[in-house]
Amino acid sequence: MITTYLFYFLSFLTIMFALMVVFSKNPVHSVLYLVMAFFTIAGHYVLLNAQFLAAVHVIVYAGAIMVLFLFVIMLLNLNKETEPHKSPWLKFSAVIAAGLLLVVLVGSLKGATNIMATNNFDANIGLIENLGKTLFQDFLLPFEISSILLLAAMVGAVLLGKKSIK
């Protein structure tokens, strides 16, 4: 029973923080709300018995990616005054368009057939032992290729960040 209440509570917090990311006037506040939203999503992972993934999520998102965002915002010296805004008419149409997308997605998911779990519930799949086995047996090649992707991203970021390319 407490799990259900925790789910509702965390879902409410996640949606509220995500909305505050979009609607907050100050970019620094947006980043901080996004960190909170990521923590609530990590809480969802814990509820779903994906403990290792929750730890990785906190380390990667709240640790690495958000520090990068905050660093860039402080480097660009963004604040409330310099924040560009769309015209009210465009904002209104953006809300309408997103609402229509939500209606379409929810409607199409309502019409989907039920997916039944075929195998018995196993609470241990989120543990590092089982995940590691799957990762290094079935997904070894994608795992190695993702290292090349990270290397290429690193080289690209350094190249783009240089003052001038001669």
Add this chain to the structure above:
Amino acid sequence: MSAIQVVPIEWYLLLCTVLFTIGVLGVLFRRNAIIIFMSIEIMLNAVNLLLVAFSSYLSDSKGQVFVFFIMAVAAAEVAVGLAILMMVYRNTKSSDIDMLNKLKW
């Protein structure tokens, strides 16, 4: 006890759809390129959460391995994207996405 045993999968579908739509709304609503990046992160996380929910529901760890790969791609995307953003700022002195309209018809 896992949440998937007491919460129906439909609630997770609804939650992730709403989160994804909030990400889309952020992309449409804001002009600041950094906020648009953050909205893209929200969309990626909505999909991640749904993958974990289904992985837990079907008791198959392959879905959680997919989330690892999405996290790696997201990290690469943010690094390159913020580098591009720094370069845009250096050239236009603003993070306004509407300044970049040369390719618009």
